Amino acid sequence: MEMVCKFKTISIIFLCFFLLFFSANTATGTIYTEDFNDGNIDAPFEINTTNYTISNGELHIIGGEPYNNTDLCEIGVYHFNGDYIYRVESSLLVLGPNPTDLTGISLQWYEDSNDNHGWKAHLKFDHTNGVFWAHYWNGTDAFDVNLESFNYNEWYDLSITFNTDSITYGINGSETELFKGSYQEPTSIYYSYGEIHSAIFPADGVDVYADNLSVYIKQVIPEPASMFLFSFGLLGIAGISRKKK
Ligand SMILES: [Ca+2]
Numbered sequence: 333m334e335m336v337c338k339f340k341t342i343s344i345i346f347l348c349f350f351l352l353f354f355s356a357n358t359a360t361g362t363i364y365t366e367d368f369n370d371g372n373i374d375a376p377f378e379i380n381t382t383n384y385t386i387s388n389g390e391l392h393i394i395g396g397e398p399y400n401n402t403d404l405c406e407i408g409v410y411h412f413n414g415d416y417i418y419r420v421e422s423s424l425l426v427l428g429p430n431p432t433d434l435t436g437i438s439l440q441w442y443e444d445s446n447d448n449h450g451w452k453a454h455l456k457f458d459h460t461n462g463v464f465w466a467h468y469w470n471g472t473d474a475f476d477v478n479l480e481s482f483n484y485n486e487w488y489d490l491s492i493t494f495n496t497d498s499i500t501y502g503i504n505g506s507e508t509e510l511f512k513g514s515y516q517e518p519t520s521i522y523y524s525y526g527e528i529h530s531a532i533f534p535a536d537g538v539d540v541y542a543d544n545l546s547v548y549i550k551q552v553i554p555e556p557a558s559m560f561l562f563s564f565g566l567l568g569i570a571g572i573s574r575k576k577k
């Protein structure tokens with residue numbers, strides 16, 4: 333009888349451990365897409381300017397006042413509560429040439445409220461060199477890589493994906509994996525976001541045309557150490573309940 337009980341307890345513990353591990357690793361998560369086809373920006377997407385129009389199913393952020401100093405024009409999903417925004421994609425029209433235009437997409441997460449313990453990645457138009465610019469910051473060091481060249485007045489499908497230990501930058505479906513071993517998937521999140529990001533320095537506003545903005549969200553996978561602690565906790569509970577019998 334005791335052997336059967338023991339076997340049952342151990343089986344339950346293994347089942348709990350397996351379910352926890354399995355659910356954490358197979359959480360494919362949620363995808364939010366804004367295609368602007370209904371003329372509205374719908375939740376959970378937010379935009380920090382009223383200076384925009386939507387026509388022909390496309391977003392047009394209008395440059396110039398009042399976004400003509402060091403302000404950012406941003407539209408995206410801004411997520412607290414431990415969820416991890418691991419991929420952002422959008423179609424953007426490259427306008428120019430305009431050396432002050434830093435338009436592109438951005439993917440960022442932070443472990444705390446002061447933006448110091450975080451990771452961020454940008455994929456933007458570098459008008460000086462006429463190429464797409466991949467940028468990555470790991471909280472301490474910044475890394476820059478020039479990718480392929482672009483043409484003005486053409487639309488490009490851009491994406492950034494945080495992988496387990498690297499970042500993938502996509503341009504029209506052509507993907508470049510960078511910073512392998514330098515990036516680390518988070519084990520906890522305070523704040524996470526994916527967005528279209530346009531910084532305009534220092535004077536003339538730059539228009540932004542965008543469409544099909546998507547963000548991908550999944551649950552943060554806890555550290556293996558936390559899962560072992562959780563399992564030991566279960567063992568402890570099982571032990572106590574057995575003693576009580
Ligand atoms: Ca909409």
Ligand SMILES: [Ca+2]
Pocket residue numbers: 367368369388389390543544
């Ligand atoms: Ca559209």
